[in-house]
Amino acid sequence: MALYINDDCTACDACVEECPNEAITPGDPIYVIDPTKCSECVGAFDEPQCRLVCPADCIPDNPDYRETREELQEKYDRLHG
Ligand code: SF4
Numbered sequence: 001m002a003l004y005i006n007d008d009c010t011a012c013d014a015c016v017e018e019c020p021n022e023a024i025t026p027g028d029p030i031y032v033i034d035p036t037k038c039s040e041c042v043g044a045f046d047e048p049q050c051r052l053v054c055p056a057d058c059i060p061d062n063p064d065y066r067e068t069r070e071e072l073q074e075k076y077d078r079l080h081g
């Protein structure tokens with residue numbers, strides 16, 4: 001399942017550099033996660049890195065993108081060829 005950024009985002013920019021899939025971009029007014037790129041960090045890290053660094057605790061699961069661990073790994077592999 002991909003994650004998404006909710007309205008509590010303060011646009012601090014801390015998460016962007018942490019994403020192994022370059023899935024996070026600045027939006028207006030809040031930052032945005034591309035669900036087709038977010039693998040929940042599967043393939044790269046044990047837990048979602050954006051959540052670890054986010055001071056606003058505003059990155060919940062995206063209920064519209066439910067995927068198995070295998071599907072998340074395939075997504076990661078596709079992105080990194
Ligand atoms: S969970 Fe990982 S892959 Fe998904 S947006 Fe956050 S840092 Fe990127």
Ligand code: SF4
Nearest residue numbers: 009010012013015054
């Ligand atoms: S770390 Fe959190 S508050 Fe900062 S830009 Fe990313 S989602 Fe927004």
